[in-house]
Amino acid sequence: MSEPSSASTTSGGAPVIILNAPQLAENIGAVARVMANFGLADLRLVNPRDGWPQERAWALASGAEWPLNDARVYDSVAAAIADLQTVFATTARPRELSLPVLTPRSAAADLSEAVGRGERVGLLFGGERAGLETSDIALCQAVVTIPIDPKFRSLNLGQAVAINAYEWRTTVEAAAPAAFRQGPGPATGEAMLGLYEHLERELDTAGFFHPPEKTPNMTQNLRAALAKARFTDQEVRTFRGVITALSRGRGKVLEKIAQKKAGEG
Template sequence: MTDAKPIIVLKHPQLGENIGMVARAMLNFGLTELRLVKPREEWPNDKALSTASGAIEVIENTKVYETLNEAVHDVHMVYGTTARSRDMVNIIHSPATAAHDIQEQHNTGKKTAIVFGAERTGLENDDIALCNALITYPTNPDFSSLNLAQAVLLMSYELMRSENEASDIKLKKGNNTPFATRAEFDNFLNRLYDDLEDKGFFKTEKMKPVMKQNIESMLVRMQMTEQELNTLHGIIAAMKRY
């Protein structure tokens, strides 16, 4: 069983102060692993440190990545937070149901991450396609905006509540096959795209990004094990021989 603590990932956070407040919110509820994707301001950041109000361990251990894919390379389940309705099909949770689902994922050996977008723009469609599931917040429709720290705080609270409720419940994996990490999935996805390109599957350059998003969104919901992913690699290899 993995450590039942999800990773918090901030994509393109704009202000050091916001990162510091996120770190404080995380540590309030026992979360300690923070990852940043291309923060706008230089990192390490003094403003983040000062607004963290004691959450020094979170700030000092924060890791920075160039892309979201790199930030979740070792993760099995990625949850994206969004306030907007999307055209792509995704599993959608409230913070409470997401927390319960994350607890179950940890109990079956999966490592998880929750991704928050930039303060003004949120996550882009490419980011959403990468996610296994989405989290939306039930807020007042006439005043629905949450700042970054608020969103992380609410999610962190639900995670601790779910963990406390499940503390006496022990589940075991149904098999010993490890789940595929995001890096392993990306490796397969890139191979699939290359082969589809060679076969002329992408009819127009204009439609290629949308078609890739649809393929990724469809496959990511399968939550494959390493064995299942290797089977798909084998299928592609066999098809190329004919």
Template sequence: MTGGRKDGRARLTRPEGATPVVVLVRPQMARNIGTTARAMANGGLYDLRIVAPRDGWPQADAYPAASGADVILDDAQVFDTVEAAVADCHRVFATCPRPRHIVIPVRTARAAAEDLREIASRGLRSAVLFGPERAGLENEDMACADTLVRYPLNPEHMSLNLAQAVMILAYEWWTAAEVTPPRALMTNETRVATKGELEMFLNRLVGELDATGFLDNLEKRPGMVRNLRHWFQRGEVTEQELRTLHGVVTELSRGRMRRGRPDVAAPWTEPGADGI
């Protein structure tokens, strides 16, 4: 799936390989079907099937809510029963707030996404059932499924609308194969400074602080220097940030000399060090 177009419709293409089918069972509002398509597009899901929609299908009101994911609505298939909607599937999952006295495997959304990825890797088709907005799936609907999916949310308020429920599963499906590092430092046009560069700055800073008399308390000096070093060492300071700090120290040193305190620590001579 790729980016949007000028007409507001997303340029969506069917992903390669098998992806889970989203099955909406007796949805009641066109807007909810549209926002479901939007959630599907965000998670890289394409196949939408609708079972016995209350107001029929297609419904014009669904399209504005899809936020450009029109092709998912255009290609949606409509069925009279759940059995017909999943007849060509090899595995069927059903979202359910609580199991109802049945013996069946239960997964969180994350575990279900992992299972769905494994199923797709074998070229098998899977489906996930989502029930009507008000009451959810009925026992007869869940009888078509071999696995239940429950979302571990706040037990005092486990209330999701249809699109939110689809979005959670779509997100887990997408991130199960996503290669983006979970943590990163954006450095733009600079880079992380080396320990050597950081040590050079710290030595210069301590020298200037000695020259100003800030570290004259010999009893406290080791702890104060150690705190300064820990402060800079625990983060990934960039090369540009060090240049800025060198510029700050240079100006402080010049100010001290203008005030008649000529004691100067080791000079800083690297080109551009005064620039910010």
């Protein structure tokens, strides 16, 4: 039996649920129903295959309409997490990246602590067939892997969200009063993406990415390493200032070399 369809039944400060490239409206509806069961309301869709809205999603939600009514659509994972400070990717462990790997239970505990510090948090889920790209996982701070039996690894999108949402709900029920962290919180996804792109542009100019075909893996590893540092907004600005200073210094050196060669000529 479904509860009354009111967004007021959800708890504040809960994780955002981000679905990357969901294929079936029925699965999106099932996710909305699970979200309502466990007090989650903020649903974000990245490039849903069949567009949005889709009537079949409401039919499968069984009255849990508020996550669907307020769902927002984005054209990239980076845009969908731009205002969030802590995002965990729910996927199999990526071999290409060195990120913390958590169970849903430990992830829920970490997210609960982050919310207690006043951070905005989210859980990222991949599409039904393709899952998540390594480049999207590299934008996150950790990986959540569900410990399922290797004899049968098939787990649909609604089930994956349900397991993580349940673990989150247990932290809400057992939570002590929130103790907010002194000082600034981590930078947003938007600020971190700006840092990544700034650094990558300068490294590309300096010829760091060699051979060229390894550039995607190198940038993903750099992003994952920086994500683990949990920079504040001020630290992001400082780091970008360092990059700018180094690039300007390189430019001056090249200018002097050019002047010297011109003089010798």
